[in-house]
Amino acid sequence: MRLLVFPMMLLIAACATAGPAEYGPADAKGFGYTEQRIESDRYRIAYQGSGGMPPEMVEDYALRRAAELALANGYDWFRVTGRSIDREERGGVSVGTGFGTSSYGRRSSVGVGVGADLGKVGAQEFFIARMDVLFGAGEAPDEGDAYDARSVLNNLAGPQPYHYEEE
Numbered sequence: 443m444r445l446l447v448f449p450m451m452l453l454i455a456a457c458a459t460a461g462p463a464e465y466g467p468a469d470a471k472g473f474g475y476t477e478q479r480i481e482s483d484r485y486r487i488a489y490q491g492s493g494g495m496p497p498e499m500v501e502d503y504a505l506r507r508a509a510e511l512a513l514a515n516g517y518d519w520f521r522v523t524g525r526s527i528d529r530e531e532r533g534g535v536s537v538g539t540g541f542g543t544s545s546y547g548r549r550s551s552v553g554v555g556v557g558a559d560l561g562k563v564g565a566q567e568f569f570i571a572r573m574d575v576l577f578g579a580g581e582a583p584d585e586g587d588a589y590d591a592r593s594v595l596n597n598l599a600g601p602q603p604y605h606y607e608e609e
Contacts, residue, residue: 463492465503475507483577484523485511493566497527502598504571509594512577519582519590524574531565 468474473492477485487507491500505522512520582588 463495465506475503477507477511480574483515483517484574485577486572486574487511488570488572490570491568493532493568495569497529497569497571500569501525501527501571504573505589505594506598508573508575509589509591509598512575512591513595515577516579517577517591518579519588520575520577521583522573522587522589523576525572525587527569527571530568530570532568 463469463473466474468476468490471492472490475487475489477487479485485508487504489500489504489507491497491503508520508522512518578588582590
């Protein structure tokens with residue numbers, strides 16, 4: 443049994459080291475951005491991060507896409523009218539331990555078992571940021587969750603020095 447556990451742990455560790463995906467449209471695995479035009483000046487944007495991407499980075503990529511869409515459609519700013527970040531765990535192997543005894547005989551059968559779930563090993567967290575945005579022209583309003591599209595692109599378009607510490 444020990445001969446099987448060690449190679450499985452190595453395989454899980456190798457799979458768990460995948461880093462953040464490049465910024466871009468959703469790929470075949472679904473990592474990246476998608477958008478849906480709701481009205482002429484309103485979009486719903488989602489960014490699905492790959493394993494290893496912290497939620498802040500996933501949300502920044504969704505904001506970046508909103509800024510790109512605003513400028514591509516002739517607008518100067520956008521307001522986030524709704525947002526959410528969801529987390530899911532994928533992959534990994536459930537590990538447990540157990541102990542059981544039984545007697546089998548002519549007269550009776552008795553069984554006793556004890557088990558413990560040790561959780562998943564090698565699972566990765568994936569985050570998806572969703573936001574509804576409303577575009578506008580001119581100067582961005584001061585109130586609300588409004589962003590200047592050019593400023594967002596200037597600040598979020600290049601490689602970012604994200605430092606993610608696991609708890």
